Amino acid sequence: MNEERLRQAAHHLLEVERLVVFTGAGASAESGIPTFRDARTGLWARYDPSELATRSGFFRDPGLVWRWYAWRRRLVEEASPNPGHQAIAALERHIGQVTVITQNIDDLHQRAGSREVLHLHGSLLQYKCFEEDAPRLLPEGALEADKPPRCTCGAPLRPDVVWFGEAVPREAWRQALECCQECELMLVVGTSGVVQPAASLPYVVKGYGGKVIEVNPEETDLTQVSDLFLAGRAGEILPRLVEIAFDGRPGGEDR
Numbered sequence: 001m002n003e004e005r006l007r008q009a010a011h012h013l014l015e016v017e018r019l020v021v022f023t024g025a026g027a028s029a030e031s032g033i034p035t036f037r038d039a040r041t042g043l044w045a046r047y048d049p050s051e052l053a054t055r056s057g058f059f060r061d062p063g064l065v066w067r068w069y070a071w072r073r074r075l076v077e078e079a080s081p082n083p084g085h086q087a088i089a090a091l092e093r094h095i096g097q098v099t100v101i102t103q104n105i106d107d108l109h110q111r112a113g114s115r116e117v118l119h120l121h122g123s124l125l126q127y128k129c130f131e132e133d134a135p136r137l138l139p140e141g142a143l144e145a146d147k148p149p150r151c152t153c154g155a156p157l158r159p160d161v162v163w164f165g166e167a168v169p170r171e172a173w174r175q176a177l178e179c180c181q182e183c184e185l186m187l188v189v190g191t192s193g194v195v196q197p198a199a200s201l202p203y204v205v206k207g208y209g210g211k212v213i214e215v216n217p218e219e220t221d222l223t224q225v226s227d228l229f230l231a232g233r234a235g236e237i238l239p240r241l242v243e244i245a246f247d248g249r250p251g252g253e254d255r
């Protein structure tokens with residue numbers, strides 16, 4: 001059944017000039033970076049990630065939040081892009097305009113070779129002053145420390161990520177909306193579709209006449225808005241999709 005759907009999805013890919021790939025934590029799962037759901041079964045199982053990823057969590061215990069992000073950063077630094085990231089990057093060789101809109105705070109899309117990546121939730125590899133909301137470099141040894149370093153203004157530094165309850169970066173959101181209004185197709189990969197406002201983007205695509213294809217091992221809140229649902233892992237489905245659509249391996253000849 002998936003094979004027939006894959007062929008239909010490949011057919012859509014062949015026809016588009018403007019594609020958006022919208023990714024969530026599941027896109028990086030096969031690189032060994034836990035999704036929030038996975039994190040509940042692992043090292044940090046005692047903590048609810050959605051509570052660590054809040055301003056109130058940081059106020060309550062800045063050291064705990066600092067160590068959690070330092071741990072996540074190490075995981076990302078030790079990880080490599082998986083075949084799903086690589087297949088997404090390969091799409092740029094075949095389709096006029098490909099924009100990746102990601103909720104992920106890792107840099108695995110860029111390391112796989114994707115050139116246009118909009119980060120809706122910031123980056124785990126960058127830091128800012130908690131008070132001044134301006135970028136800051138980390139002092140030596142900060143990632144091994146038990147608590148966050150201080151800015152020259154005295155406020156703690158924090159990862160430059162969007163916590164629950166915070167606004168998404170204005171410019172990235174503006175560009176994301178524009179791409180979703182203009183694209184003919186959105187591939188939704190590895191997101192549970194529950195974090196707003198990001199989860200509204202597939203609805204924007206539909207509202208402007210585009211199609212939505214979802215890749216996920218499980219159905220999600222976004223499955224109802226999807227024209228096609230491809231059940232499976234991103235690292236298996238996406239390379240196969242690129243292969244069927246463009247008659248070669250990911251990274252093969254242009255059409």
Ligand code: NAD
Binds near residue numbers: 029037103190192232
């Ligand atoms: P989520 O944890 O809520 O959902 C993950 C989704 O991925 C689930 O629907 C799951 O079925 C699916 N999935 C699991 N393995 C998959 C695979 N191999 N291939 C395809 N799909 C797979 O994640 P979310 O929807 O991104 O939203 C929660 C928040 O999690 C986001 O704000 C994001 O910033 C944050 N987050 C990011 C990272 C990262 O940067 N890598 C990791 C964990 C959480």
